[in-house]
Amino acid sequence: MKVLALGAHPDDIEIYMFGTLCAYAARGDELAFAIATDGSKGGKGDPGALSRLRKQEASDAAALIGVTPQFLDFPDGELVPDRELVMALKALFARERPELVITHAPNDYHGDHRALSEAARLASSFSVPVLHADNLRGVAFEPTYYIDVSAHFETKLAAIRCHDSQSPERFVEACRQLNGFRGQQANQANATVYAEAFRFEPAFPFVDIRDLLPPAPPVRAVVNRAET
Ligand SMILES: [Zn+2]
Numbered sequence: 001m002k003v004l005a006l007g008a009h010p011d012d013i014e015i016y017m018f019g020t021l022c023a024y025a026a027r028g029d030e031l032a033f034a035i036a037t038d039g040s041k042g043g044k045g046d047p048g049a050l051s052r053l054r055k056q057e058a059s060d061a062a063a064l065i066g067v068t069p070q071f072l073d074f075p076d077g078e079l080v081p082d083r084e085l086v087m088a089l090k091a092l093f094a095r096e097r098p099e100l101v102i103t104h105a106p107n108d109y110h111g112d113h114r115a116l117s118e119a120a121r122l123a124s125s126f127s128v129p130v131l132h133a134d135n136l137r138g139v140a141f142e143p144t145y146y147i148d149v150s151a152h153f154e155t156k157l158a159a160i161r162c163h164d165s166q167s168p169e170r171f172v173e174a175c176r177q178l179n180g181f182r183g184q185q186a187n188q189a190n191a192t193v194y195a196e197a198f199r200f201e202p203a204f205p206f207v208d209i210r211d212l213l214p215p216a217p218p219v220r221a222v223v224n225r226a227e228t
Helices: 012-026 047-063 083-096 111-124 150-161 169-185
Strands: 002-007 030-037 070-074 100-104 130-133 145-148 195-199
Touching (some): 002 012, 012 047, 012 195, 047 150, 070 083, 083 111, 111 130, 145 169, 150 169, 169 195
Parallel strands (some): 002 030, 030 070
Antiparallel strands (some): 130 195, 145 195
Protein backbone atom coordinates (compact mmCIF):
# COMPACT_ATOMS: atom_id res chain seq x y z
CA MET A 1 0.00 0.00 0.00
CA LYS A 2 0.99 3.64 -0.21
CA VAL A 3 0.91 6.04 2.76
CA LEU A 4 1.22 9.83 2.60
CA ALA A 5 2.58 11.55 5.72
CA LEU A 6 1.59 15.20 5.88
CA GLY A 7 3.25 17.55 8.38
CA ALA A 8 2.88 21.29 8.88
CA HIS A 9 6.56 21.92 9.71
CA PRO A 10 9.83 20.23 8.77
CA ASP A 11 10.07 18.15 12.00
CA ASP A 12 6.42 17.20 12.57
CA ILE A 13 6.43 13.92 10.65
CA GLU A 14 9.42 12.76 12.69
CA ILE A 15 7.94 13.70 16.09
CA TYR A 16 4.36 12.51 15.60
CA MET A 17 4.39 9.53 13.24
CA PHE A 18 7.90 8.44 12.26
CA GLY A 19 7.82 5.15 14.18
CA THR A 20 4.66 4.12 12.37
CA LEU A 21 6.14 5.15 9.03
CA CYS A 22 9.19 2.99 9.81
CA ALA A 23 6.79 0.08 10.42
CA TYR A 24 5.23 0.63 6.99
CA ALA A 25 8.68 0.86 5.38
CA ALA A 26 9.82 -2.34 7.12
CA ARG A 27 6.96 -4.30 5.60
CA GLY A 28 7.67 -2.93 2.13
CA ASP A 29 4.93 -0.32 1.81
CA GLU A 30 5.48 2.80 -0.25
CA LEU A 31 5.79 6.15 1.54
CA ALA A 32 5.48 9.80 0.51
CA PHE A 33 6.19 12.79 2.80
CA ALA A 34 4.85 16.32 2.26
CA ILE A 35 5.60 19.35 4.45
CA ALA A 36 3.13 22.21 4.15
CA THR A 37 5.10 25.24 5.39
CA ASP A 38 8.60 26.50 4.67
CA GLY A 39 9.63 26.31 8.35
CA SER A 40 10.99 29.86 8.22
CA LYS A 41 9.64 30.86 11.66
CA GLY A 42 11.15 27.98 13.62
CA GLY A 43 14.08 29.92 15.02
CA LYS A 44 16.06 33.12 14.89
CA GLY A 45 18.13 34.54 12.05
CA ASP A 46 17.50 34.95 8.34
CA PRO A 47 14.17 33.26 7.49
CA GLY A 48 15.34 32.14 4.04
CA ALA A 49 18.51 30.54 5.39
CA LEU A 50 16.56 28.89 8.22
CA SER A 51 14.03 27.50 5.76
CA ARG A 52 16.80 26.01 3.60
CA LEU A 53 18.50 24.49 6.65
CA ARG A 54 15.28 22.97 7.96
CA LYS A 55 14.43 21.47 4.57
CA GLN A 56 17.85 19.83 4.52
CA GLU A 57 17.28 18.50 8.04
CA ALA A 58 13.89 17.08 6.96
CA SER A 59 15.48 15.52 3.88
CA ASP A 60 18.21 13.92 6.01
CA ALA A 61 15.61 12.49 8.40
CA ALA A 62 13.37 11.12 5.64
CA ALA A 63 16.42 9.56 3.95
CA LEU A 64 16.81 7.28 6.99
CA ILE A 65 13.91 5.27 5.54
CA GLY A 66 14.56 6.05 1.90
CA VAL A 67 12.04 8.86 1.38
CA THR A 68 12.51 12.22 -0.39
CA PRO A 69 10.09 14.76 1.12
CA GLN A 70 8.08 17.27 -0.88
CA PHE A 71 7.76 20.89 0.29
CA LEU A 72 4.54 22.79 -0.40
CA ASP A 73 6.23 26.04 0.76
CA PHE A 74 3.33 27.86 2.41
CA PRO A 75 4.56 30.60 4.80
CA ASP A 76 5.31 29.26 8.28
CA GLY A 77 2.88 30.42 10.97
CA GLU A 78 0.25 31.57 8.49
CA LEU A 79 -1.45 28.33 7.43
CA VAL A 80 -5.22 28.59 7.00
CA PRO A 81 -7.60 25.99 5.52
CA ASP A 82 -8.39 28.17 2.52
CA ARG A 83 -8.98 27.40 -1.14
CA GLU A 84 -5.26 27.63 -2.01
CA LEU A 85 -4.22 25.08 0.60
CA VAL A 86 -7.11 22.71 -0.12
CA MET A 87 -6.39 22.79 -3.87
CA ALA A 88 -2.67 22.19 -3.25
CA LEU A 89 -3.57 19.14 -1.15
CA LYS A 90 -6.06 17.89 -3.74
CA ALA A 91 -3.29 18.09 -6.36
CA LEU A 92 -0.90 16.29 -3.99
CA PHE A 93 -3.41 13.49 -3.33
CA ALA A 94 -4.14 13.14 -7.07
CA ARG A 95 -0.41 12.97 -7.84
CA GLU A 96 0.54 10.51 -5.10
CA ARG A 97 -2.69 8.49 -4.94
CA PRO A 98 -2.16 7.35 -1.32
CA GLU A 99 -4.39 4.73 0.29
CA LEU A 100 -3.98 6.46 3.66
CA VAL A 101 -3.08 10.02 4.70
CA ILE A 102 -1.66 10.66 8.19
CA THR A 103 -1.64 14.23 9.51
CA HIS A 104 -2.26 16.36 12.62
CA ALA A 105 -5.46 16.24 14.66
CA PRO A 106 -8.07 19.02 14.38
CA ASN A 107 -7.65 19.89 18.10
CA ASP A 108 -3.83 20.04 18.01
CA TYR A 109 -2.16 22.81 20.02
CA HIS A 110 -0.55 24.53 17.01
CA GLY A 111 -2.60 26.70 14.66
CA ASP A 112 -0.70 25.54 11.56
CA HIS A 113 -1.33 21.91 12.56
CA ARG A 114 -5.07 22.56 13.00
CA ALA A 115 -5.29 24.39 9.68
CA LEU A 116 -3.55 21.55 7.84
CA SER A 117 -5.80 18.98 9.50
CA GLU A 118 -8.94 20.78 8.37
CA ALA A 119 -7.61 21.35 4.84
CA ALA A 120 -6.66 17.66 4.55
CA ARG A 121 -10.18 16.67 5.62
CA LEU A 122 -11.68 18.94 2.99
CA ALA A 123 -9.23 17.86 0.27
CA SER A 124 -9.63 14.13 0.92
CA SER A 125 -13.41 14.20 0.65
CA PHE A 126 -14.26 10.49 0.32
CA SER A 127 -11.25 9.58 -1.84
CA VAL A 128 -8.81 8.60 0.92
CA PRO A 129 -9.07 8.09 4.71
CA VAL A 130 -7.25 10.63 6.91
CA LEU A 131 -5.75 9.39 10.18
CA HIS A 132 -4.96 11.93 12.93
CA ALA A 133 -1.71 11.82 14.90
CA ASP A 134 -1.19 12.45 18.61
CA ASN A 135 0.02 15.87 19.83
CA LEU A 136 3.22 16.57 21.75
CA ARG A 137 1.80 16.16 25.26
CA GLY A 138 -1.29 14.16 24.34
CA VAL A 139 -3.68 16.83 25.67
CA ALA A 140 -7.34 16.16 24.81
CA PHE A 141 -6.32 13.44 22.36
CA GLU A 142 -8.41 10.29 22.61
CA PRO A 143 -6.70 7.57 20.56
CA THR A 144 -8.63 4.98 18.62
CA TYR A 145 -5.53 3.07 17.45
CA TYR A 146 -2.12 2.32 18.96
CA ILE A 147 0.79 1.25 16.75
CA ASP A 148 3.73 -0.68 18.24
CA VAL A 149 6.84 1.31 17.30
CA SER A 150 9.25 -0.36 19.75
CA ALA A 151 11.38 -1.93 17.00
CA HIS A 152 11.71 1.46 15.28
CA PHE A 153 12.00 3.80 18.23
CA GLU A 154 15.74 4.39 17.93
CA THR A 155 15.31 5.22 14.23
CA LYS A 156 12.57 7.68 15.19
CA LEU A 157 14.89 9.36 17.69
CA ALA A 158 17.66 9.49 15.06
CA ALA A 159 15.22 11.20 12.68
CA ILE A 160 14.29 13.78 15.32
CA ARG A 161 17.99 14.40 15.99
CA CYS A 162 18.49 15.32 12.31
CA HIS A 163 16.70 18.58 13.20
CA ASP A 164 19.71 20.13 14.86
CA SER A 165 18.32 23.68 14.41
CA GLN A 166 15.39 22.81 16.72
CA SER A 167 17.36 21.74 19.84
CA PRO A 168 16.05 18.23 19.22
CA GLU A 169 16.83 16.62 22.59
CA ARG A 170 13.71 18.26 24.09
CA PHE A 171 11.61 16.44 21.46
CA VAL A 172 13.52 13.19 21.99
CA GLU A 173 12.63 13.37 25.68
CA ALA A 174 9.00 14.35 24.94
CA CYS A 175 8.65 11.34 22.62
CA ARG A 176 10.18 8.98 25.19
CA GLN A 177 7.49 10.17 27.62
CA LEU A 178 4.57 10.30 25.18
CA ASN A 179 5.25 7.07 23.28
CA GLY A 180 6.17 5.28 26.52
CA PHE A 181 2.90 6.47 28.08
CA ARG A 182 0.91 5.32 25.05
CA GLY A 183 2.62 1.94 25.34
CA GLN A 184 1.62 1.77 29.01
CA GLN A 185 -1.96 2.68 28.08
CA ALA A 186 -1.91 -0.38 25.83
CA ASN A 187 -1.05 -2.44 28.95
CA GLN A 188 2.63 -2.86 28.19
CA ALA A 189 4.39 -3.08 31.55
CA ASN A 190 7.78 -3.28 29.85
CA ALA A 191 9.35 0.16 29.73
CA THR A 192 10.94 -0.60 26.37
CA VAL A 193 7.55 -0.86 24.62
CA TYR A 194 6.69 2.33 22.75
CA ALA A 195 3.47 3.11 20.90
CA GLU A 196 2.31 5.94 18.65
CA ALA A 197 -1.35 6.80 19.08
CA PHE A 198 -3.79 7.85 16.38
CA ARG A 199 -7.43 8.79 16.07
CA PHE A 200 -9.75 8.09 13.17
CA GLU A 201 -13.14 9.71 12.62
CA PRO A 202 -15.22 7.30 10.52
CA ALA A 203 -16.99 8.77 7.51
CA PHE A 204 -18.43 6.81 4.60
CA PRO A 205 -16.86 4.92 2.88
CA PHE A 206 -14.06 4.63 5.46
CA VAL A 207 -15.46 3.34 8.73
CA ASP A 208 -12.94 0.77 9.98
CA ILE A 209 -9.37 1.19 8.76
CA ARG A 210 -7.60 -1.46 10.86
CA ASP A 211 -6.84 -3.22 7.59
CA LEU A 212 -4.54 -0.29 6.67
CA LEU A 213 -2.54 -0.17 9.91
CA PRO A 214 0.63 -1.89 11.17
CA PRO A 215 0.19 -4.04 14.29
CA ALA A 216 -0.79 -2.68 17.71
CA PRO A 217 1.22 -3.62 20.80
CA PRO A 218 0.50 -7.27 21.69
CA VAL A 219 -2.60 -7.83 23.79
CA ARG A 220 -1.56 -8.84 27.29
CA ALA A 221 -3.65 -10.11 30.18
CA VAL A 222 -3.79 -8.00 33.31
CA VAL A 223 -1.03 -9.13 35.69
CA ASN A 224 -2.14 -11.32 38.62
CA ARG A 225 -5.73 -11.44 37.42
CA ALA A 226 -6.08 -15.01 38.71
CA GLU A 227 -5.24 -13.82 42.22
CA THR A 228 -7.70 -10.93 42.43
ZN1 LIG B 1 4.69 21.71 13.68
